[in-house]
Amino acid sequence: MSKIFTTALFVSFAMAEFTTKVWMPGMGDSGMTFVGSVMDVSDDRTTLSISYQAADATLDELYSEAPQTVTLGGETYLEVLAMATESFEDTEVVVTVSMACSRKNTDEEEATCTMSTGGLEEALSAVCGPDTDSALCPDLGDLAIETTTTLPSGYFGTFPLVITAGEELLPSASAAATPSAGSASVTGSGSASASASPTASDSASGSESATGAESSSSTFSAGAPMMTMGPALAGLGAAAAAFFI
Known part of the structure; x- marks a missing residue:
């Protein structure tokens, strides 16, 4: 995000119509404001362009590379999309990683997240030649392009969100200021802050991905989703990668 645009957003901070709360990945004690x-x-889906205001300079720099478009659905649904363009010798590869998370209601601590990757095969093909270590270049046929995982409560938190523009698109400012699960108000957002170190348990059941496609039925060990998605996150920065840890 350009410095001019970021500055403009924060100048508007004091003139904001209202402040609400958002449900998203990240530690609730990180002091973040959106x-x-x-x-x-x-x-029941609201799409926002967001900027991050961290409590310290280190976090502020980290969050500057996080995805800036988030789709929300009450305090029970969020969706983010990250993209990276990498050049491998004479080949330019575009990789996209999307994540959609949902929970049954606001009392539910766990959330089911579906992560989808596009362009992964092309990216690996560009760097994995005949003489490359096979341990670092897996069989492309074995790659999980879509995984569904259940994340525990440690992965999520509730954070303040200040609306600076576009309030007229919302059903009502009062509804957004007092959000309820499943409403069309602004009630969720995406954070790139990683949790301490919770263990993810992976689901083998199908679910809708961020792009609406059905999930493949697969079972993974706790670390598998990050290892599978890792190559697709090259160039996105640690903040974007933290969505998938």
């Missing part, structure tokens, strides 16, 4: 503008509202 500033955002509403881009679109469709049924």
Whole structure:
């Protein structure tokens, strides 16, 4: 995000119409505040462009590379999309990683997240030649392009969100200020802050991905989703990668 745009968002902070709360990945004690503008509202989904205001300079730099477009659904659904363009010799590869998380209700501590990767095969093909160590270049046919994982409560928190623009797109400012699960108000967002070190248990059941496709049925060890998605996150920065740890 450009410095000019980021500055403009924070200048608008004091003039914001209202502040609400958001549910997202990240530790609740990180001191993060989000500033955002509403881009679109469709049924119970609200899409925002967000910027991050961290409690210290280190976190602020980390969050500067995090995804800045987030789709929310009450305090029970969030979706983020990250993209990276990498050049491997004469080949330019675009990799996208999306994540959609949902929970049954606001009392539910766990959330089911589906992570999808696009362009992974092309990225690995660009760097894995005949003489490359096979341990670092797995069989492309064995790659899990989509995984569904259940994440425990340590992966999520509730954070303040200041709306600076686009409030007129919301059903009502009062509804957004007092969000309820499943409403069309602004009630969730995405954070790139990683949790301490919770263990993820992976689900073998299918679910809808961030792009609406059905999930493949697969079972993974606790570390498998990050290892599978890792190559696709090259160039996105640690903040974006933290979504998938």
